[in-house]
Amino acid sequence: MTSKYKVSVIKGASGVSNPVISQQQEDSKEKNAINGIIEPPYRIEDLQQIKENSTILGQCIDAYKRNIVGFGHEMQYKQNDAEETDDMKKEWSFVDTEIIPFFSFDKPFKEILEGAIDDRETTGNGYIEVIRNVSNQPDQLANMLPQHMRVTRKDEELQDVKYIVNGKSITRKKKFRRYVQIVDNNPIYFKEFGDPRFLNKKTGKFSKESFGGENATEILHLKIGNGPYGIPRWVSHVVHMVGARKAEELNLRYFKQGRHVPMAMIIKNGLLDDESEAALSEYATSIEGEENQHKFLLLQLKADEDESTGEPVPADIELKSLADILQNDALFLEYDDKSRQKVQSAFRLPDIYVGYSRDFNRATADAAREITEEQVFEPERNSLEFIINNILLLPYELKHVYVNLRKPEISNTEDMVKMLDVLSKYGGTTFNDLREVAAKVLNKDLEPFDAEEASQPIALVLQAIKKASEQKTTETVQKSGTPTDLVMIMKDVRDLLESMQDAED
Structure with missing residues (x-):
């Protein structure tokens, strides 16, 4: 006897991902937070003071912000090989002329990002206030002082958040935090960016209905690490950084008390x-x-x-x-130099990025820049681009374009010339490819050639020109008509050779 079974397939709702959420437990420090407000692991003012007292930390942070976002931004299509449509052009123009420039009228977009990176590398945390327009889209950005900011525990209530991935709408559940700005014991609350609820900026209470003028704005939190607060990448070097400062102060006292001899x-x-x-x-x-x-x-x-x-x-x-039994100046100089090298290693920066250009030539400098760009700045740039395109600009539901952070042009001109010569000889490049390279080298906007041959391999184009020239010469000789014409041509060639021979004699 054959048994029959009823089989059915259960599918989730369209656009809704797996409802299972993260099962990670909350840290004990978060659970025991007073009034839900978590204290930072390090006093923020002390971290800022260490930066002010350091002779190397400021240069490292400046190198980060200048090389990550200092070259500005540009628009790119998500599909470069797709034919440009009117919708693509409109979206490009909308983002480039009506969104990015309007984020702030006080400073350009890149300086807002630079300020956040400066705070993040100094204290581990960079905060950007995001203000939405009447269409509930990000409209204004402003940097916030990290020493006044505090983070709260994650709320127990899950919220549905919609994401746009490859043109598809996906909904996931997420727990959000709140942020508190405390100045003179006066707290002002902010939402984590993307929280769909209304928050009262004075009481810190959520509601499904708007509070009007007391609605809290949102915070975009840039941090180092996965905890509630970020931790500076240089925090393990505090001991010798303070020691280097003490050595400087000792030298200062020595010069101020110059005639004192132990x-x-x-x-x-x-x-x-x-x-x-x-x-x-x-x-x-x-x-x-x-x-x-x-x-x-x-x-x-x-x-x-x-x-x-x-x-x-x-x-x-x-x-x-008693001067002989004291540490001499050379030991202090060595200690300070070792301290500088350790701080640079925390940022993975070579000397040339912080103003120390000793023992560098062009080859070693180019190699250092190339490795640092590949291993340090490019990954940081990619992370920030993800935040800009997938978090900050998510409410705009962009389909065709994204914001790309520019990077420096690092190349050896001599090597490039040799490489292009070889590639062109064997059909690897086109005239428009060379024009694009020329635009980068000359730092100019050069439009591509419209001719059909400009998009064909250079070697094939030159070969076709040579073949056409040879064919034209053959046709000219063939069309000369009678043998008499050919005889006349040969006589002219003979006379030319005789005249050349007489000239040599």
Whole structure:
């Protein structure tokens, strides 16, 4: 007997992903947060003070923000090989002229990103306030001071968030945080960017209905790490950075107290009188300052008497320098240089990016720039591009274009010329390819050639021209008509050869 089974396939709703959510547990520090507000792992003001006191940290951070976003942005099509349509042109123009320039009227878009990167590399956290327009789309951006910002625990309630991936709408559930700006014990609440609920900026309470003028704006949080707060990449180097600062302060005191020599005063067969002791004490306390330099110190002492004769015993004062047992300046210089190298290693930056160009030639400099661009700046640029296109601009539901952060043109001109020569010879490049390279080298906008041959391999075009030229020459000779014409041509060639021979003789 054959058994029959009923089989059915259950599918989720269209556009809805798997409803299973992350099962990760909350950190104990988050669970025990007072009023839900998590304190940062490091005091933000102290991190900022360390940057101000450091002689290398500022250069490293400047190198990051200048090379990640300092070259500006450009628009790109998501499908470069697709034929450009009117919708694509409109979307390109809309993003390039009506979205990006309107994010801020106080400074360009790249400087907003630079400010966020500066804060992120200094404190581990960069905060950008996002203000939406009446269409509920991001309209304005503003940097926020990280020392005033605090992060709260994630809310227990899950929210449905819509994403656009490859033109498809996908909904996923997500837990959001709130942010608090505390200035003079006055808290103002902000939403995490993308939270669909309404938040009261004064009470920090959510609602399904608008609070009107008390609606909270949103925060785009750029951080290093996966915790509630980011942690600076240089935090493990704090000890020697503080030590380098102390060494600088010690040298400063040395120069301010320039005539002070560490020494021991040895008195033989005598005692300092009261006036000399007071003069020595005043000398030690008033040694600082240029006005006290190059002064003489006069010491007088009372000699002891010989017990047997009662006559004074010759007294002596010996000044013994103690400078030899102290650390010399070379040790401090080496310590400072090692500290600088360690901080640079935290950012993975070679010397040429922070103003130290010793022991560099063109070849080593180009190699250092190429490796740093590939291993450091390009990954950082890609991460920021993802945030811009997939988070910040998500509400615009862009279908055709995305924002691309420009990168520097790093190439060796001589090697490029050799490579292009070989590629052109064997049919690897076209005239428009060379024009594109020329535009980058000359830093100009050069339009591609419209001729059909401009998009064909150069070697094939030159071969076709040569073949056409040979064919034309053959046809000219064939069309010369009678043998008499050919005879005349040969005579002319003979006369030319004879004249050349006479000239040589």
